[in-house]
Amino acid sequence: MRWLLLLLGMAAAQPRSGTQDMSRELQAMQADDSANPGMLWMQEGEALFQRREGLAGKACADCHASLAGVAARYPAWDPATAAPIDLAGRIQQCRAERQQAAPLPRESEPLLALTVFVARQSRGMALAPPADPRLAPARARGEALFRQRRGQLNLSCAQCHEERAGLRLGSALIPEGHANGYPQYRLEWQALGSLQRRLRNCMVGVRATAPAYGAAEYLELELFLAQRGAGLPVEAPAVRP
Amino acid sequence: MTSSARAVLALALLVAGPAWAQGDAARGRAIVTNRQKGLCLLCHSGPFPEERFQGNLAPSLAGAGRRWTAAALRARITDSQGLNPGSIMPSYGAVQGLRDVAPAFRDKPILTEAEIEDVVAFLLTLDDE
Numbered sequence: 001m002r003w004l005l006l007l008l009g010m011a012a013a014q015p016r017s018g019t020q021d022m023s024r025e026l027q028a029m030q031a032d033d034s035a036n037p038g039m040l041w042m043q044e045g046e047a048l049f050q051r052r053e054g055l056a057g058k059a060c061a062d063c064h065a066s067l068a069g070v071a072a073r074y075p076a077w078d079p080a081t082a083a084p085i086d087l088a089g090r091i092q093q094c095r096a097e098r099q100q101a102a103p104l105p106r107e108s109e110p111l112l113a114l115t116v117f118v119a120r121q122s123r124g125m126a127l128a129p130p131a132d133p134r135l136a137p138a139r140a141r142g143e144a145l146f147r148q149r150r151g152q153l154n155l156s157c158a159q160c161h162e163e164r165a166g167l168r169l170g171s172a173l174i175p176e177g178h179a180n181g182y183p184q185y186r187l188e189w190q191a192l193g194s195l196q197r198r199l200r201n202c203m204v205g206v207r208a209t210a211p212a213y214g215a216a217e218y219l220e221l222e223l224f225l226a227q228r229g230a231g232l233p234v235e236a237p238a239v240r241p
Numbered sequence: 242m243t244s245s246a247r248a249v250l251a252l253a254l255l256v257a258g259p260a261w262a263q264g265d266a267a268r269g270r271a272i273v274t275n276r277q278k279g280l281c282l283l284c285h286s287g288p289f290p291e292e293r294f295q296g297n298l299a300p301s302l303a304g305a306g307r308r309w310t311a312a313a314l315r316a317r318i319t320d321s322q323g324l325n326p327g328s329i330m331p332s333y334g335a336v337q338g339l340r341d342v343a344p345a346f347r348d349k350p351i352l353t354e355a356e357i358e359d360v361v362a363f364l365l366t367l368d369d370e
Contacts, residue, residue, distance in 0.1 A: 152346040153280070153331045154322070154339055164298055164329075170276060170283040171294030208341045 015229050018175035019238060021166070030239040038116060038185040038237025041109075041192045045117025048110055054101025060114070063098065071122040072234050075223050077134045084138050084219045088115045088194060106213035112192050116183045119236035126233060127180055129226040138216075142224030145217060151208030157221075160202075172241075177202075178229035179222060181238025192237060195222060262355060269363025272356055273302070279352070279360065284330065288367065299330065306365040314361045318352070333357060 019027060029035045049060045071087055078085035078093075085093065088106060091114050095101050104111040129135075146157045160169070161177030168174070182195040189197075196218045200210040211217045272279040274292055281287075286295035287302030305314065317324060319334035333352040342348075352360065 148340070150339075150341040152339060152342045152349075152351060154335075155329060155331075159329050168294070168297045170296050204343070207343050207346045209343050 015178055015232050016165075016176050017178055017180055017232050017235065018240065019181065019235055021173050021175050022239075022241065026239055026241065030235070030237075036185065036237060036239055038183070038192055038239065041113045041116050041183070041185075042120055042237065044109070045113035045115070048114050049117055053095070054099035056098060056100045058099050060094065060099075063094075066121060067118045068121045069125055071119040071236065072125045072128050073130050075135070075219055075226065076130055077132045083216075084135055084223055086195075086219060086222050087118060088112075089214070089219075091115055091118065107194060107197060112183050112194065115194070116192060116237050119183065119234065122234040123236065124233050126231050127226055127229050129223070129230055135223055138220045139223040139227055142220035142222070145221055146224055151203065151206035153206040155206045157202065176229075177225070178232055179225040180229050180232040181235040181240070183236060184238040184240055186240045188241065195225070262358060264355075264358030264360070264362030266359070266363040266366050268356075269359035269361070272352070272360050273363060280331075281360075288369075302364065302367060304367060304369060306367045307369075309364070311361050311365060314364050315357060318357050318360060 019030060022030075033039050052059045052062075074090070075084045075086040076090075077083075078090075080093075088111055091111060092104055092106075095104055104114075149156045149159070157177065160174050165174050165176045179195050182198070183192050184198075185192050186198075194213075196213055199218055199221055200213075203210040273281045273287070274289055276282060281302070282289070282292055282295045284296040284298040285300070285302050286297060287305075289295065309317070317330075320332040321328045321330035322332045322335070331351055334350045334354065334357060336348050336350055
């Protein structure tokens with residue numbers, strides 16, 4: 001009996017992917033590789049992964065075979081910079097240091113393409129944020145940011161995504177706000193975009209300042225979001241309205 | 242608004258009658274239904290048959306003019322979070338107590354006093370449920 005209650009309790013606490021709240025058409029588009037527009041970036045990413053770049057004359061493929069499971073455990077701790085690093089940041093770092101190639105800016109097409117190519121290899125695997133205690137302070141700052149009211153509209157992430165998920169803000173159904181589908185293709189963007197781009201959209205929506213791409217605040221939020229969505233399957237490239 | 246500011250305002254009302262220019266209900270309706278300006282329909286629904294996709298984060302505005310006086314509506318819109326600190330409804334007249342406001346909106350209220358009067362005038366016309 002106790003185990004049953006425990007199981008039920010766990011079921012109630014299960015996070016809900018934004019995919020489940022979409023129309024059947026969009027769900028089908030996401031699930032079908034020939035219809036998911038994110039696959040165009042995937043293919044570009046695959047080509048870039050094989051291409052020799054930079055002074056080192058090395059391709060990603062010269063060092064890496066499968067990267068399955070990697071996206072499920074990012075952001076991770078980066079001992080070199082003694083800071084958290086997300087998947088796009090790690091790719092930037094490999095490019096600069098191992099390939100010695102010109103930097104790929106955040107949100108540039110090649111970086112998005114490489115990121116989605118790597119992320120997709122974890123598709124279906126459960127988000128499993130590392131228990132590394134060095135990440136804890138940044139993750140805690142991320143949670144504080146999540147609960148902090150901000151902007152001219154004075155709203156916090158939690159007020160929408162924790163307290164009002166499933167309700168309608170105008171035409172938009174408020175999702176739980178999980179990070180398991182990134183990079184993702186958004187119809188509104190007509191493009192693939194990163195989690196940081198999504199976070200900026202929400203900040204701009206409440207008329208708040210949005211830090212520049214790559215800022216520590218985003219890494220902190222990403223760490224907290226990964227924790228709060230732990231167990232959800234990686235769905236990159238997800239499709240959203 | 243601080244409580245002393247409220248008291249001064251109340252006094253001014255007794256002595257001099259309304260300090261506000263009379264609001265314009267038609268302008269108020271335009272503000273309420275404008276999703277970049279009033280933003281009301283992001284959260285509220287109301288008797289606006291032409292407006293698709295009204296929010297459901299807040300009570301319907303239908304009948305607001307029967308339930309509330311002009312003063313109560315004005316207070317709610319100007320400083321909802323002064324009435325209820327946990328409210329998600331923005332304080333439309335507030336410029337203080339906010340953080341990380343984007344430069345384009347900094348030190349400006351969401352609606353001016355005159356615009357709030359227009360909205361109040363419009364809400365007072367919503368007398369059927």
